[in-house]
Amino acid sequence: MADSPDDRATDADLAGFRAEVRAFLAGYDAQPGTPDLSRLERSRAFLAARYDAGLGALDYPVTDGGRGLDRHFVDVYRMEAAGRTSDDGGSGFGIGLDMCLPTIRDHGSPDLRKRFLGPGLRGDEHWCQLYSEPGAGSDLAGLTTRAVRDGDEWVVTGQKVWTSGAEHADFGILLARTDWDVPKHAGVSMLVLPMRQPGVEVRPLHQMTGTAHFNEVFMDEARIPMDWVVGEPGDGWKMAVALLAHERSSIGKGGGRQPIPTDRLIDLARSNGRSGDPVVRQDLARLATGTRIIEWLNLRAGIHPSITKLWRTSQGRAAADVAAGLAYPGGIAWDGARMGVTEPGRFADPDGSHWAYGICDSRALSLGGGTDEVQKNTLGERVLGLPREPATDRGIPFSQVPKNA
Numbered sequence: 201m202a203d204s205p206d207d208r209a210t211d212a213d214l215a216g217f218r219a220e221v222r223a224f225l226a227g228y229d230a231q232p233g234t235p236d237l238s239r240l241e242r243s244r245a246f247l248a249a250r251y252d253a254g255l256g257a258l259d260y261p262v263t264d265g266g267r268g269l270d271r272h273f274v275d276v277y278r279m280e281a282a283g284r285t286s287d288d289g290g291s292g293f294g295i296g297l298d299m300c301l302p303t304i305r306d307h308g309s310p311d312l313r314k315r316f317l318g319p320g321l322r323g324d325e326h327w328c329q330l331y332s333e334p335g336a337g338s339d340l341a342g343l344t345t346r347a348v349r350d351g352d353e354w355v356v357t358g359q360k361v362w363t364s365g366a367e368h369a370d371f372g373i374l375l376a377r378t379d380w381d382v383p384k385h386a387g388v389s390m391l392v393l394p395m396r397q398p399g400v401e402v403r404p405l406h407q408m409t410g411t412a413h414f415n416e417v418f419m420d421e422a423r424i425p426m427d428w429v430v431g432e433p434g435d436g437w438k439m440a441v442a443l444l445a446h447e448r449s450s451i452g453k454g455g456g457r458q459p460i461p462t463d464r465l466i467d468l469a470r471s472n473g474r475s476g477d478p479v480v481r482q483d484l485a486r487l488a489t490g491t492r493i494i495e496w497l498n499l500r501a502g503i504h505p506s507i508t509k510l511w512r513t514s515q516g517r518a519a520a521d522v523a524a525g526l527a528y529p530g531g532i533a534w535d536g537a538r539m540g541v542t543e544p545g546r547f548a549d550p551d552g553s554h555w556a557y558g559i560c561d562s563r564a565l566s567l568g569g570g571t572d573e574v575q576k577n578t579l580g581e582r583v584l585g586l587p588r589e590p591a592t593d594r595g596i597p598f599s600q601v602p603k604n605a
């Protein structure tokens with residue numbers, strides 16, 4: 201089963217590991233539930249138990265407190281954990297676990313790794329991603345939040361937007377411009393911003409789902425210790441791309457926002473007496489096939505993360521369209537008070553409110569982590585080798601690039 205000389209997991213190793221994972225999950229699930237805790241606190245408790253059981257840092261180096269295991273073990277864990285209904289709150293820590301911490305693991309200094317990996321993986325600290333700005337979304341390298349050195353600190357001023365989970369975050373992985381006299385991609389640095397300080401203000405943004413799961417973040421002379429740079433100053437674009445690859449891969453593998461599950465749609469068709477309708481059956485069969493294809497794509501080593509992300513977002517939209525047809529009129533009308541209690545990004549119980557939630561929320565799949573168009577551009581340029589998009593700012597110092605006022 202080895203893929204390469206460095207990839208030596210045997211079937212016996214994996215079987216032993218599978219038994220270990222099953223024993224942990226079964227033990228955890230057997231404990232009494234904690235319904236009084238918030239979703240985030242339930243996740244935190246689960247992550248702490250998982251980390252303390254030695255299952256929270258599988259593919260992290262032993263020197264960083266991890267197990268040093270390869271992707272086969274991670275896949276085993278994922279498969280065993282999939283579809284569980286245990287009291288783990290549905291995570292809520294994905295930005296740290298799936299994006300920020302792997303980037304710090306791969307590119308952070310020993311001091312940064314020591315400071316952040318353990319507490320983040322254990323759920324003791326919550327993370328957010330400070331990338332997008334009002335004038336820099338798809339054109340992320342056009343960001344204008346600035347970080348300036350002042351003694352042994354960076355001083356940060358600017359605005360971010362669409363920052364998921366910032367209201368809970370202890371730290372944000374921040375892209376800021378540290379050099380304005382070089383072309384746009386070369387002047388960016390990745391820094392770790394302590395969120396709980398006077399210079400950081402978080403304001404919620406209300407979505408059409410009735411929830412407010414992302415925010416505007418205003419930084420006014422916020423402070424960062426000088427050494428809290430991931431990579432070197434000016435390496436930020438390389439770091440940004442590395443983190444985005446983790447983000448897209450995680451979305452493709454089923455992290456974060458959830459499409460409406462096909463089995464719930466099958467139940468809905470049955471309860472509506474529509475399960476014999478050949479058109480409905482065809483739609484459901486297509487969704488079931490799509491779900492299986494994503495699972496198989498994810499088992500392929502080295503698959504480009506934009507491929508799995510695109511598959512998952514188109515699957516999410518297709519599921520929402522089928523739900524809208526089957527749940528009508530419940531799919532387009534809801535009780536506003538009930539919508540507000542739905543867990544962000546998760547499809548919960550299928551009463552009228554929740555179908556509407558799932559339908560509205562499905563549109564976010566195509567935006568978060570980079571839009572579908574941007575994924576297609578990436579695949580065209582990096583995988584198919586098509587010519588790069590024309591750009592008028594290439595090679596020009598960022599300070600001289602025309603900008604909106």
Ligand SMILES: Cc1cc2nc3c(=O)[nH]c(=O)nc-3n(C[C@H](O)[C@H](O)[C@H](O)COP(=O)(O)OP(=O)(O)OC[C@H]3O[C@@H](n4cnc5c(N)ncnc54)[C@H](O)[C@@H]3O)c2cc1C
Pocket residue numbers: 328329330331332333334336337338339361362363364365414564565567568569570571572573574577589
């Ligand atoms: C649910 C959700 C969660 C998010 N969470 C976070 C977060 O935690 N942190 C964070 O930093 N950001 C977050 N985002 C922001 C997200 O990354 C951006 O919305 C996304 O990158 C698009 O940027 P934009 O909204 O500025 O749209 P724009 O870049 O203005 O794009 C507008 C439209 O133009 C198209 N377009 C733009 N450029 C091109 C091009 N070159 N070729 C073809 N089409 C193009 C886009 O595809 C899109 O359809 C989140 C967004 C959503 C929806």
